[in-house]
Amino acid sequence: MAFGMCYAFTWLMNNAQGKLGEKYKFELKKATDISQRLDDVKGIDEIKEEILNLIKMVKDPYKYNQKGAKLHRGVLLFGEPGVGKTLLARAIAGEAGTNFIYCTGSNFDEMFVGLGAKRVRELFTEAKKHTPCIIFIDEIDSLLSKGRRQSGEGSSSRATINQLLAEMDGFEQNENILIIGATNHEDALDTAATRPGRFDKKIHVPSPDITGREEIFELYLDKIARSNDIKARNLAMMTPGFTGAEIENLVNTAITEAVHRGKKFADFSDFEYARDRIMMGIERKSLSMSDKERLHTAIHESGHALTCYFNPMAKRLYKATIVARGSSLGATYMVPNESDMVSQSKDKILAEIDVAMGGHVAEKFIIGKENISSGCGSDL
Numbered sequence: 001m002a003f004g005m006c007y008a009f010t011w012l013m014n015n016a017q018g019k020l021g022e023k024y025k026f027e028l029k030k031a032t033d034i035s036q037r038l039d040d041v042k043g044i045d046e047i048k049e050e051i052l053n054l055i056k057m058v059k060d061p062y063k064y065n066q067k068g069a070k071l072h073r074g075v076l077l078f079g080e081p082g083v084g085k086t087l088l089a090r091a092i093a094g095e096a097g098t099n100f101i102y103c104t105g106s107n108f109d110e111m112f113v114g115l116g117a118k119r120v121r122e123l124f125t126e127a128k129k130h131t132p133c134i135i136f137i138d139e140i141d142s143l144l145s146k147g148r149r150q151s152g153e154g155s156s157s158r159a160t161i162n163q164l165l166a167e168m169d170g171f172e173q174n175e176n177i178l179i180i181g182a183t184n185h186e187d188a189l190d191t192a193a194t195r196p197g198r199f200d201k202k203i204h205v206p207s208p209d210i211t212g213r214e215e216i217f218e219l220y221l222d223k224i225a226r227s228n229d230i231k232a233r234n235l236a237m238m239t240p241g242f243t244g245a246e247i248e249n250l251v252n253t254a255i256t257e258a259v260h261r262g263k264k265f266a267d268f269s270d271f272e273y274a275r276d277r278i279m280m281g282i283e284r285k286s287l288s289m290s291d292k293e294r295l296h297t298a299i300h301e302s303g304h305a306l307t308c309y310f311n312p313m314a315k316r317l318y319k320a321t322i323v324a325r326g327s328s329l330g331a332t333y334m335v336p337n338e339s340d341m342v343s344q345s346k347d348k349i350l351a352e353i354d355v356a357m358g359g360h361v362a363e364k365f366i367i368g369k370e371n372i373s374s375g376c377g378s379d380l
Contacts, residue, residue, distance in 0.1 A: 026123060027102040028130065030261055033095040041084055041091050042197070042219055042243060043212025051092065053104030054340035057133065058096040061176055072201045073171050074179040076140075079188035079205035085182040088205060089136045091182070098132040105143035108160050124167045124177075143147045144193040168198050175269065194273040207243050210236050214245050220251040225258075226267035235271060240336050240342030242299070276319075279333065281326025289329070296363065296373050297322045297330040303362025304332035304355055304379075313351035328378075332359075 038051065044331065054075065057064055061071050077085040084104075093100040097260045103123065110115040127133040137143070144161060171177065181191065183200055190364050208216060217232035253274035258266035277283075289297075305320035315334035322330040334355070344352075356379045 002103065012289060014078065018062060026107075026126060028126065029090075029093070029100040029102070030130075031093070031099050031132075034095045034100055036087060036090040038091050038095050041088050041210025042215040044084070044088065044205065045212065046206060047203055051088070054201075054203075055092055055095045058092070058098060058134070058176075058178055072178065073168050073182060073197060074184065074199035075201045075203065076183045076189075076199040076279045077203050077205050078184070080207055080243055081184050081204045083207055084204050084244045084245035089134070089182065093134045093136075093221045096132070096134070098134050098176075098178075099130040101127055101130075101133060101135045102138070103136070104138045107139050108143055108164075109157070114159065116157070117163035120163040120167060122159060127173065127177050128255070134176075134328065137179065137181045139183065141183040141188045144181075144190050145188050146190050151207075165192060165198065179342045193320060204248050207241060213239055213242060217251070218245045220248055224251060224255040226255070227265050227267040229268060230266065238275060238335065244318070246278065250278055253277055276321075280328065280331055282328075284324040287324045287329075289324070293329070296324060296367060296371075298371065299366050300359040300361050301330045301332050303358035304361070305358075306362075307358030308332065308334055308355045310363075311351045311354055313345075313347045314355050315352075346378055 035295065038048070038055075044051070054072075056207050057071055057374035064071055090100060095285060108119050126136050140317060143164070143261065157221065163175065179199070186204075189199070194202070214232045217235045221230065221232055221235075235250075239250065242250070248272070251274075254270040255266045258270045261270075265271070299309045301322060304315055305317060308314045308317045315336045317334045318335045319329075320332040325331065332355075360372065
């Protein structure tokens with residue numbers, strides 16, 4: 001037992017020394033190899049002016065320095081997963097004509113004390129060799145989460161965070177290095193990282209609106225075989241709240257299903273299948289339901305659908321089905337208006353409650369209070 005523990009400790013120490021002696025290789029893209037441009041990033045019209053001003057500063061920092069303006073050392077891109085933060089960072093580098101180093105917060109999270117801090121030093125050394133340069137740290141919240149320096153996660157984590165902040169503080173205005181961090185959880189970042197002089201410029205990358213979704217659909221529809229009746233605008237209207245990544249997945253799922261079915265091109269039924277597959281899960285074809293269970297499910301979903309249809313404040317009714325998907329025996333799907341994605345009035349919230357209760361009321365009136373199904377429990 002003692003021999004085994006001694007062997008394990010020796011192996012661990014030797015491995016640690018080996019890792020500490022190794023130089024970590026970050027993903028470096030030369031400016032001439034970056035093909036992404038701002039036109040490749042769809043659905044960002046709201047922040048385009050902000051991005052263009054940032055690109056001007058990166059392209060010509062001396063113009064701003066001469067006037068006494070202090071350049072941003074760090075920029076934080078935050079927003080939902082899949083909105084295109086990584087693509088946007090690459091496009092900024094492409095437009096500005098800078099080199100680009102990609103890494104993630106987890107690249108610096110190591111079990112060996114000192115290794116994370118060493119990688120931070122190597123990262124900035126590499127960037128200084130390739131100026132002008134943009135360092136992009138994806139999922140930066142895994143590295144700079146709030147309270148991590150003060151928590152009991154170990155001296156290695158604290159040393160890594162402190163090293164990154166020290167490197168940012170040590171920047172000179174003429175070094176022409178910009179750090180861009182991306183996160184899905186902006187509120188989780190340590191306030192020490194977002195104070196002036198560090199990641200002090202924050203840019204929210206929103207989910208695309210209907211025009212943005214139409215542009216993204218056009219981008220991906222041009223790459224597949226599809227029927228002539230498939231219009232990007234119609235698909236954009238069907239997918240409020242979808243991100244660019246989700247739209248790409250929907251288009252790929254649709255054409256994949258078309259190929260599975262032996263079709264020459266994807267038609268509307270394939271896109272409808274793809275949306276149902278993404279929104280509601282896999283169709284449970286093997287699920288055995290009695291006629292009575294199907295009838296109860298149909299009554300329940302009809303209650304939702306009718307309440308939605310006749311309530312003028314409710315969302316637009318899209319589909320009611322008793323095809324079992326995921327954990328549900330049926331579903332009623334509604335499409336919100338674009339304005340509903342931002343805020344809702346009291347009347348619209350009450351309409352949502354009415355629609356949610358529609359299934360319960362339908363079961364109560366048609367099959368009786370004593371026979372109400374358990375499906376009502378998940379409606380609210």
